Amino acid sequence: MTLSRRTFLGTGAAAGLAAPMVLAQGKPRVVVVGGGAAGATAARYIAKDSAGEIDVILIEPSRSYYSCFFSNLYLGGFQELSDLAHSYGTLAAAYGINVVHDWATGVDRDARTVSLAGGGSVSYDKLILSPGIDFVDGAVDGWDITTQNRMPHAYKAGSQTELLRAQVMAMPPGGTFAMVAPPNPYRCPPGPYERVSMVAHVLRANNPTAKIIIADPKPKFSKMALFQEGWGDHYPGMIDWIGEDFGGGNVSVDPDAMTLTIDGEEIAxxxxxxxxxxxxxxxxERAGLTEGNWAPVNAADMSAKADPDIHVLGDASQQGDMPKSGFSANSQAKVCANAVRGALTGSKVFPARYSNTCWSLIDTNDGVKVGATYEATPEKIARVDGFISQTGEDAQLRKATYEESLGWYAGITSDMFG
Structure with a gap:
């Protein structure tokens, strides 16, 4: 196989891979990389709506998907870890999707193949990438992925989430929990602050003299007034938010010494x-689709601006006004699935419409939300209108908002996995 300048294989060993894995060549084939909120949804919708006209292959290394959304509720004791785990069995059994549990290591855009860590490669007519996030090297001085067991990120759900909860539960009386918050843009804008709320909920019950410090490089954050009101009502004196104006962006950590330094002040x-x-x-990035940290896409169908036969969904995409959330990813996947099916079978393609809602839990039955609807423009996915919970809302409304979020979680995970 001759490699063009656009080809990137993830490992040196990949150069010796066997010929592409081939299914029945009478059908077009869609390969989906990543089985999260976007990838699983796209695979399911293409398979179910094409009535067998398209072969769908889903490449995902994990046998169980743990949702990052709602993982904070596990930290707070409102969910079990098992509640966040979802199987790919129904996608295979009920929808005929070929689920391959392996790592995709590279993409040859000219040959239209995806190479696999386990050997061989898979050919495609259309490729959908939904790889989620990775972390920027050197983003926090003193931290890298090798130190994640001492200072967990817990922004990829599963074992990291379980580790962070265990560390919180093992804190000494009066101890300090610190968070280094991320710069924009990032997965789930309210997520770090819901996490602080859930950690505070646990500490109030088990370690009421403990303290929480947030070092934040931003001057403000999603639902800021709602969270700060809730922290004052439920966890008075426990949480100290240090924003950009007070050195929150000038931080370093020492995982061995367990210290955080904020604007020159070292804190144990x-x-x-x-x-x-x-x-x-x-x-x-390996597929050559990124500019900077994200992959620019066309708003009408989530196709990569660098390659019309590849679509990039969810957190990995640079698409405009939508936040990087599970709801957004699921919404984008349905638009993409409709467009891909239309391109391969000639079926009707409907105009793109997108929506998102992000719920957050501050304390027991104290739920808040923010959301919007969006449309595709030539430049980007553009916000049309939106809504947000208000400060001072009564307890019944907040409880109803939380219960609404539980219904949404059940609905979206069913929409993803069948």
Whole structure:
């Protein structure tokens, strides 16, 4: 196989891979890389709506998907870890999707193949990349992925989430929990602050003299007034937010000494949740689709601006006004699935419409939300209108908002996995 200048294989060993894996060649084939909120949804919708006209292959290394959305509720004791775990079995059994549990290591855009860590490669007519996030090297001085067991990020759900909860529960009386918050843009804008709320909920019950410090490089954050009101009501005196104006962006950590330094002041901490700056999952960069940290896409169908036969969904995409959230990813996947099916089978393609809602839990039955609708323009996915919970809302409304979020979680995970 001759490699063009656009070709990038993820490992040196990949150069000796066997010929592409081939299914029945009478059908077009869609390969989906990444089985999260976008990838699983796209695979399912293409498979179910094409009625067998398209072969769908989903490449995902994990056998169970743990949702990052709602993982904070596990930290707060409102969910079990098992509640966040979802199987790919129904996608295979009910929809005929070929689920390949392996790592995609590279993309040859000229040959239209995806190379696999386990050997061989898979050919495609259309490729959908939904690789989620990776972290920017050197984003937090003193931290890298090798120190994640001492200072977990817990921004990829599963074992990291479990580790962070165990560390919180093991804090000494009166100890300090620290968070290094990420710069914009990043996965789930309210997520770090819901996490602080859930950690505070646990500490109030088990370690009421403990303290929480947030070092934040931003001057403001999503739902800021709502969170700060809630922290004052539920956790008075426990949480200290240090924003950009007070040195929150000038931080370093020492995982061995368990210290956090903010604007030259060293602080001993018992738990440090480091959430670094983020970028598109590595496969998007290896495919030559990124500019800077993200992959620019066309708003009408989420196709990569660098290659019309590849679509990039969810957190990895640079698409305009939508936040990087599970709801956004699911919404983008449905638009993409419709466009891909239309391109391969001639079926009707509907105009793109997008929506998003992000719920956050501050304390028991104290739920808040923010959301918007969006449209595709020639330049980007553009916000049309939106809504947000208000400060001072009554307890019944906040409880209803939380219950609404539970219904949404059940609905979206069913929409993803069948």
């Amino acid at each position: 901490v018992d738990v440090c949740n480091v959430i670094p700056a983020m970028k598109a999952g590595h496969i998007a």
